[in-house]
Amino acid sequence: MEPKNVYIQDLTRGLVKENPVFVALLGMCPLLGVTGFLFYGFGMGVATTLVMIGGALIVSLLRNYIPPQIRIPCFIVIIATFVTIVDMSLQAFQPALHDALGVFVPLIVCNCLILGRLEAFSSKRPVLRSVADGVGAGLGFTLALVLLALVREVLGQGTLLGPEPEGAIVLFGENFEPMTLFAQPAGAFIALGLLLAGVNIFMKRFNI
């Protein structure tokens, strides 16, 4: 049997060392698209993580039954099913988040991060390890979204936990003029670049 720490390894690998965003640069589209507010970034991260876990579970369970020739279409149908479930649940229970994420929720289907992990890991590993890997990759993605959204919301809006004016924490005084650039796509790229540079320095320094 597998040694116990193998699960810990599967779980933590996606967080930093093989972070899907900072190391593999996967899932850029939602990463840039929905990180205008922390709430949206976090919501997207959780949605993707749920799809990731569900996909990993089912693909790993079915790994001996899915013929290799049609594994990709099967994976996509499985992912799409979970995405649609998440989409409908968001619409029912988190309508504000659903409206804000808009098309990016259905687009989780084509997030290469998910298909990549299912293809490379879950389709060849036992269920528990696959789920651990799914949780790790999902949380790693969420971490990246949250970090980027934090930078963008603080600089671009001057708030935290927006966008509802009542719920948002206004960080600076009334005279603060937000750097609108960071709320826009160009600012997302700039913030991502700076973040990647920062993470690289951090990883070099600590030899991760």
Next chain:
Amino acid sequence: MRNIIKLSLTLALVGIISAALLTAMHNVTDPIIVERREADYREALESFFPGFEEFESDELDEGQFDLIYDQDGELMGIMATVIAMGYDGEIRFNLAVDETGEIIGVRVVAHTETPGIGDVIERDSFKEQFIGKSHEDPITASEDVDIISGSTVSTVAMINSIRQTTEVIAQNYLGVEVVEVDLAEVPDGTYQGTAQGFIGPIVVEVEMAGGEIVNIEVLEQEETVTYFVEAYPLIPERIIEEQSLDVDTQTGATASAEAIVNAVENALLEALGEDVEEPVEEEPVEPEPVDVDLNEVPDGTYEGSAEGFMGPIVVEVEVAGGEIVSIEVLDHEETPEYFREANPLIPERIMEEQHFDIDTQTGATASAEGILNAVLNALSGAIDNDGGGEDN
């Protein structure tokens, strides 16, 4: 073969299981989604029409219109759900209007405008400026409501849509009479009318003859060229073809199209309102100037222009003692290689012959005729001006 069937069946099975799962999920979530939407809408209704009892929905081409009633069954107002085309897609919003047609409030339901730019349409300061206005107000950008600079397209789209919606409500539910133009009653003549387009006013000139619209021309507009071409000349053509103002304005530039229709309507309404109104003076546009008698031209230097092959050709003609002494081309847009064939040959021929029945068959006939016509225009203008002087 066996293998392919097996593969297909496996994939089909995966699909069927997926579909079954999703159907089950849909049945769970759909009622909640619908209920939530309705609750949101009711909450908005309550904020605009406190104490309302029930509402009755009506669908028009322009959107959904809910007639709001109080406990006594009295009409409190109307809540419209309409769509404006913004910068980046549809802006779905509610417009609440009271029983006299005055705007109570605006609520943006969903939009996809650029964050930080177009989303200013959600700002209270923008929405509140409409409150108290009605179909009788212009509700026109920079007239009685303000656009937000930097977000012109989004805010103008909202303003235009709100104006149209107030009019639709007034006409359909508040019994405001629509002034119909009876074309047969409009006297012959040329009339001008103005209406607010997407960006600025559109001025049209409508020519009427025998109770029919024979020509519509846009004199002034400030619309974006790439959009305006979708509405013009298509809309004037439709109006003339159908001899009606009730034409389909669904184009790539609906706001401009509707503005053209409104401008035409305004022109005709004004024509009907004041029967004695003088038709606008027709600009004398003579495509082919008549022959000019040089003896009638007083001495002097005259400028004239005429269309060449590529654009207008401007000439300066000097006349002394009933003779043309010099012709100079001041400006033209012709291709130099060709224009060389016509200039200075044609001016030389004119001066040599001292009449205008000259041979223009050159390597650049169109340019040659352009020069000739420009000279004729210059001289005929000289005679007309002189005649006017004598009258005084």
